[in-house]
Amino acid sequence: MSPRHGPGLSVVAAHLRGALNTANWQVLAEVLHPNVCWGHPGRSAGSCRGRSRVLGRCARLYARAQRMTVDETFTYPGAVVLGLQIRGATHTAVSGGTVYQVFDVVDGLVTRITGYADRSRALRAAYFGAAAGL
Numbered sequence: 001m002s003p004r005h006g007p008g009l010s011v012v013a014a015h016l017r018g019a020l021n022t023a024n025w026q027v028l029a030e031v032l033h034p035n036v037c038w039g040h041p042g043r044s045a046g047s048c049r050g051r052s053r054v055l056g057r058c059a060r061l062y063a064r065a066q067r068m069t070v071d072e073t074f075t076y077p078g079a080v081v082l083g084l085q086i087r088g089a090t091h092t093a094v095s096g097g098t099v100y101q102v103f104d105v106v107d108g109l110v111t112r113i114t115g116y117a118d119r120s121r122a123l124r125a126a127y128f129g130a131a132a133g134l
Contacts, residue, residue: 016070036111038113
C-alpha cells in the first residue's frame with residue numbers, strides 16, 4: 001500500500017458517505033487529519049481549519065436543518081469527490097441543488113476539503129490535484 005493512499009480511498013469514501021448521510025460526526029472525525037482545511041477553491045480567507053472546527057461546522061449546518069444526501073461518489077488516486085444533495089430552508093445558495101466536495105486524502109486522512117458548485121470543475125480539480133501529487 002503506498003503512503004499516498006493509507007488504508008485505501010474506497011474505505012475513506014465509505015466513511016465519508018456514511019458520516020454525511022447519517023450525520024455521524026464521530027465517523028467523519030476518524031478520517032479527518034488534525035489540520036484539515038475546508039474552503040472554496042483558491043481562497044484561504046474564510047476557510048475552516050482544524051478537525052474540531054470542521055466537525056463543529058458540520059454540526060451547526062445540521063442543527064440549522066440542513067440535510068445532505070450523497071448522490072455521487074468519484075475516487076481518484078489522491079482524492080474523493082462527493083456530489084451532495086443539500087436540503088434545508090437556511091441554505092440559500094444551493095438549497096435543493098447539488099454541491100461537490102473534493103476531499104484530498106493523504107495516508108488515509110482527509111487533509112483538505114474544497115467545495116464546488118460545478119461538477120466538472122470538482123472532477124477536474126480532483127484529477128489534476130492527484131496528478132500533481134497534491
